[in-house]
Amino acid sequence: MILSLNPFGGLAGDMLLAALLDAGASLDAVRRAVALTGLTGWRVEAEQVRTGPLVAVRFRVEVEDDATERPAAELIAMAARAGLPVAEAALTAIAEVEGRLHGVPAAGVHLHELGGHDTLIDIVGCAAALRDLGVTRVHCAPLPLGGGTVRTRHGVLPVPAPATLALLQGAVVRGGAAGEAVTPTGAALLRAAGADYGPAPEMTLRATGYGAGTREVPGRPNVVVAMLGEPTAETTQQVVLSANLDDVTGEVLGHVIERALAAGAADAWVTPAVMKKTRPAHVLHVLTPPELAGRLEELVLAETGSLGLRRGVVDKVALPRHFETVRLHGQDVRMKHGPWGVKPEHDDLVRLAAATGRPLRQLAREALDAL
Known part of the structure; x- marks a missing residue:
């Protein structure tokens, strides 16, 4: 399934997750994935709200622990327990970017504003929703950058925040109204999902969803629009x-x-x-x-x-196809995705079988389980 995003009001992790839920993703699947991380003291709901002239879904997180600071390595390890590579990759990208910006190794990064329950829930929830919907390709229209300033633990910073800009390297962007239009969490999820940028691809439209942000924008809806479609031949x-x-x-x-x-x-x-x-x-x-x-x-x-x-x-x-790579026994294995399934590249499995002595069929199953 193809996911095409129109970040009309911008993009944050909770907005993306709300749009995916509105497009048909299971809230129970999101809850199960978050529970696998070992996180405690949380509750999530999806509710319909009006934003401007539109009705959209807003994703709401309630937590007993309102701490916003945690080591990045702790969040990455928790995401890994859920078995969602997109979530693990998004948090790893955040840690690497923060490490470069502050001159510390990624393994030693301590997240401040991004270290709370909601960051982990949004990222793991989005990864679970993408899997539940069967999304194999993500496209995104140009992202509005916003402007102005934002107050952080490190003081007043320009908008977009430095971490957001670093995570958006390679993305197609445009100017926008004042305010934080794209958050680091939203940018990290797009990077981890391997998003392409530009016009919506040719596809047979199957579902749409509208995800609302928490900021109210006078005269216009603060939403991201998610369009789900099947690829055309x-x-x-x-x-x-x-x-x-x-x-x-x-x-x-x-x-x-x-x-x-x-x-x-x-x-x-x-x-x-x-x-x-x-x-x-x-x-x-x-x-x-x-x-x-x-x-x-x-x-x-x-x-x-x-x-x-x-x-x-x-x-x-x-039919359209694309590749992603999984790491198996210390080597990369390319996985070919088509509209109706996914399979590991035979040549990669042959090399891995020769290196490890494991049966080819066993390695093929392990590669699929690693997705």
Whole structure:
């Protein structure tokens, strides 16, 4: 599922979580994830509120412990217990940025304003909601930066806060009205989710949600809009080269496939066949973009010695996909996400199996569990 965000009023962790809940995420799933962290003395609710002319959802946190200071390492460890990589990555990003800004190692960062219950709840809750909705890609429209100043433990700082700006490196931003429009928590969640920026992608819209912030803005709703949609397929025209071969060895066929793929073929494969005079044979197929067809045709004819081949034009339907990486036994394993599932890259598993001596099937299950 694709999540496309319109940060109309800005973006904070509680606003994003409220929008996801309004779009259909389960509040019980959020509560279960927060409970796994070991955090105590909290209660969360989602309520409908009016902000400007719109009705939206506001996420509300009530805590018995109102302390706002904790070591970043403590929050990261608690998020890890929930088994949500996005939450762990968001808190790690905050710790790394704060460490760079204040000249201390990330492991020694002590969070002040961001060290409270609500930071952990917002981040873990958002990660749980994304998982509950099956979100695999996140897009965001340009973020309003806001302006002015904010009072912190370190004194008066400009808005956006330095930590927010550091977390937004690579994001597309725009000017905005005075006030803190994007919080460090919101920026960290976008970074951890691998958000892309720009116009909403092509998708089939399935649900929308409106998440309200706590700040009242005269004359306009203070909301972030979440749009959930299913990806649409991309259709391109491709050329298929085919050659019937009854006098080419398996070694040569494998070599031709490797060379064709290295030269830019979209795919290459062999099927068994019975030719004239009932000779057993193989049909070599090469799928290629039209602009590479001539070069790949020469390659096939030169390598196989065939006196001819066939060209056919086909429509290739490609569903969108993207990759993320999980860390397993000290090595990176790429995970390929499609609209209907996810699987680890085979070559990465082969390398890991050789390094660890573990069975390939076991490593595949571990990689999926690590998501």
